[in-house]
Amino acid sequence: MRSPDLLLPALIVPAMLAAIAAAGCATQSGTPIAAEAPHPQVKFGKPISNADLAAWDIDIRTTDGKGLPVGHGTVAEGKAVYDAKCIACHGPEAKGGPVYGTMVGGIGSFKTSTRVLTPGSMYPYAPILFDYIRRAMPMDHPQSLTNNEIYAVSAYSLNLNGIIPDNAVMDQNTLAQVQMPNRNGFIVDDRPDTKAVRCMTNCK
């Protein structure tokens, strides 16, 4: 929370912004400049149907899996995909390879002096695996895996981290239901969190 002496500017600034926006001339210096571009009241966008943008519509709302596509994959299938397309950078069993460090372990490490960040220890929601692997992996050919392959690699990663059993099948329902260890590990920004003062003499 802001201290009381910071509260006033916090209230005033949004009000000023609103006033400037209402005048249609947001300026950087605080001085209204008539020549600055007003809202144009023109429309240059062309309507597009959801069907036409389907191939681009790849985001997953990871909290509940909204956007996960139809498909499924097993741990064993995931190991096969991983060994063919991921192992070169991440190493056998995702324990680290020539390019990247481990993607296994770290659960329970955050209260120690060495926090080990892996999908298992860090992701609060399992569908992050699907969203990220689909959009970014493998790095030399992203968006090339099939939905089944992505579910399978997600299953393999979760299994290597001890979060789902060997016989688990991941699909648009089961992946969203996986309970991740770091589910409650986040707080929302609460800065400013420092209270430095402007000491000028005899400061230490």
Next chain:
Amino acid sequence: MSTKRDAGSGTVVDGFGNSARPVESSAESPVVESPARRNFLRRGSTLAGGVIAGGASLAAAAPLAIPDTNQTFGKPIAEADYGVPSKFESNVRRRRTDVLKNRQNYSDWSMTPLADQHGIITPNGLIYERHHNGTPDIDPAKHRLVIHGMVREPLEFTMDDLLRYPSVSKFYFMECSGNGLTDWLKAASTTVQQTHGLLSCAQWTGIPVSWLFDETGLDPAAKWVMFEGADGAGHVRSVPLKKVLDDCLIVYAQNGEMLRPEQGYPVRLFVPGWEGNVSVKWLRRIKVGDEPWHFRSETARYTDPMPDGMWRQFSFEMECKSVITRPSGGMSIKPGMNEIQGFAWSGNGTIRAVDVTVDGGATWREARLEAPVLDKCLTRFRYAWDWKGGPATIASRAVDSTGYVQPTVADIAKARAIVGFVQHHNGVFPWSVAASGEVKNAIA
């Protein structure tokens, strides 16, 4: 000459000022020719007199030859070209970190040579880079921007469409949340390029995102917006709708020319004052929703370790910060007059003041700010220092228009866990000056 600055007390100088006066809080204040400038001119004429007085012996010791360049053709003007810096400036380069060695250079970063930046604008070829799968090479004629989700009507824009709108140009700094992450508790980096070079400043040109939302219409329940790139990482972040409507820009140009490929050509998002990671480059898709997506890039990365094993999320604002760029690590100075120079900036407003210490933090004196002092923009400060030649530790401390005072690392460590790759380092950053004049990183 005149200058503009935002509300706030402080001192503004123009040119050589060593004794410009504080200006009142007003939108536009004239800055008079400073007495210091007149002093400088007088000192110049005195020096010239001295040269004349001792002229005979000095001339014999070092006669000036006519430069070759005075006696030949220069390079002719090309029919068409694009100018590049002098070959004698070839050391001024973006550089990757010299502390961490990534074993691939696609998800990597390069840093701005801040000590060689004159003025507040970073040249386009020196603006820092942070990519997650290299720089794509996008044909603007084929590029499309789509807005969909919780809108009345999904729309598609070509680059030609976007360039038809009236344009807006704004000066803003951009800083990576990871700037300084190698130098919290140990002096790992040598130069200010390495300690602070994930920082740049430019004039950005484009159109407010809000104009395009007026066109698509927004569902009244909309609260968050997702921005996604056309790069090999499909880089994506969630941004609160309130911020998007306040001041976010769809940017296609920087410093007077179209974006460089590594800065998002042909179009990017720009989120003023917030961590650079949310200013998604190569922008291809905007989706409106009612809650954040919690992507990898806002959970497993770009979050801050906190006590008790927790992580702080959505810590977007780059809080008030400053650093001395001259003298800085790797330089060597001589006793006598050394002007301390540096940058101050805040993602929460304008710079109100910068203080400088030359005795390791025991005593601080207010530095002079150089106009213009702009919202969420780099501000230059300067402080005349007569170095007597003994060991010294110098540092700067900025105050912004909210009253926030730049903390020390010790201040920050009281609130957060400084463990691993820690983001959002805005701590006061000291440099030590040895009796020899050698300047070194003194963060720890």
